[in-house]
Structure formats: structure tokens, C-alpha cells
Amino acid sequence: MATSARADVLARQARQALVSVLILAAVVAAAAGEDQFKLPALHRTCLRCLCEASSGCDRDFGCQETYCGPFGVSRIYWHEAGRPVLPHDDPDRKEAYADCAQVYKCASLIVTQYMNKLAKDCNGDGRVNCDDFAMSHHNGGYSCHLPLNRTAAGQKYLERYLKCRGKDEDDDPLGLAVAAS
Structure with missing residues (x-):
């Protein structure tokens, strides 16, 4: 006992x-923090492919029109992401956005924080993954459901993204070229 x-x-x-x-x-x-758990699909490979799709991941891209850096980040996108800046910089400084967007590591932080805020199932497949981040990154988080191939720039972005991800652009099982229902 x-x-x-x-x-x-x-x-x-x-x-x-x-x-x-x-x-x-x-x-x-x-x-x-929940940010570390929210985006399991936003990993280095995904970030690299978003960068490839945006500019060929040209780290010397600079600023063209309203987009800066290898990810082609706009000032509005940067604001939505919470205005991250380089170490010891001030987000209120006029050039803080462009300076951060042109440095890969800081630009990656902009993209990550943007996706943390606006990530959703853009292509209607029931999952949130890199394909959704690609749609959100190019179309904007509030219009991410729109097909990427609706414009010439979107078609070019889609082709570079699919090539980076190792997918055949003629076979679009991801629904990236069609609007989500």
C-alpha cells in the first residue's frame, strides 16, 4: 500500500x-510578443523572394518616384509598418524613411512589421503564407485580394516572385493571378 x-x-x-x-x-x-508567432511563413526565403520580385533585390536601387530600396517600399507602407528606422535615427527626420528603406536589414524590418499588421489570406486558399505576403506587399494590405497580373508591373512582379519560389508561372495553383473570392 x-x-x-x-x-x-x-x-x-x-x-x-x-x-x-x-x-x-x-x-x-x-x-x-505575439508578433513572433503571427508570421511563421515570413522567413528569410520569403523575404528574399519579395525582394527579388520587387527590384531583383537590387540593394543599390535607391529611390525611384515614390518607392525606395530593394523592396520598393513607399512612405505610406513605411508608416503602416510603424515607421521603423536605422539604429539611433529619428522617425520624424525627413530622410529616415528613405534611409531605412535602402538598407536591406532595415527594409526587411519594414516589410516584416507591415505583414505583422496587415497579414491575411489574400488568395483565398485558407492559409496565410508567403504567397499572401507577396500579394499584400505588391498590392497593399487593404487590396491584397486583387490579382497580381492585372497590370504590367504586377505581371513582372509575379513572374520574378514565382521564379524565386521555384514555381511555374503558367501553372498558378496558388491563385496569385486571380482575385480571391
Whole structure:
């Protein structure tokens, strides 16, 4: 009987330890911020393909018309992303946007924060992944459901994106070239 009582005590202690670990994991996850968990599909490969689609990932792209840097980020996009800047810069400084957008690491932060804010299932396939980020990045988060190939610039962007992702542009199972229903 003593062995059974000891086994019960050990089982109870194991359950309490497990509950403690689960609570600790939840606290750590909450402290880390939900941004780290929201975008599992926005990884380095996806960012690289968004960059390739935007400018051929030309790190010397500069600013052309209203778009800056290798990701072709607009000032409005930067604002939506929370106005990230280079270290020790001030987001209120006139050139802070362009300076950040032209540096790959800072521009990647702009794109990541933008997607954290506006990520959704743009192509209607029931998942949020890099294909949706491509649509959101090019069309804007509020118009991401529009087909990428509706303009010449969008068609070029789509072709570069699909090439980077290793997909055949003639076979569009992702629904990137058609509007989501």
C-alpha cells in the first residue's frame, strides 16, 4: 500500500510540474510578443523572394518616384509598418524613411512589421503564407485580394516572385493571378 501511495504522490507532482511548465511557456510566449508567432511563413526565403520580385533585390536601387530600396517600399507602407528606422535615427527626420528603406536589414524590418499588421489570406486558399505576403506587399494590405497580373508591373512582379519560389508561372495553383473570392 505504501508503494501505491508513493506512486500517487509522484504522479500528482508530475502533473503539477507539467502544469507549471505549460504556464511558464504561455508567459514566455506572451512576453515575447505575439508578433513572433503571427508570421511563421515570413522567413528569410520569403523575404528574399519579395525582394527579388520587387527590384531583383537590387540593394543599390535607391529611390525611384515614390518607392525606395530593394523592396520598393513607399512612405505610406513605411508608416503602416510603424515607421521603423536605422539604429539611433529619428522617425520624424525627413530622410529616415528613405534611409531605412535602402538598407536591406532595415527594409526587411519594414516589410516584416507591415505583414505583422496587415497579414491575411489574400488568395483565398485558407492559409496565410508567403504567397499572401507577396500579394499584400505588391498590392497593399487593404487590396491584397486583387490579382497580381492585372497590370504590367504586377505581371513582372509575379513572374520574378514565382521564379524565386521555384514555381511555374503558367501553372498558378496558388491563385496569385486571380482575385480571391
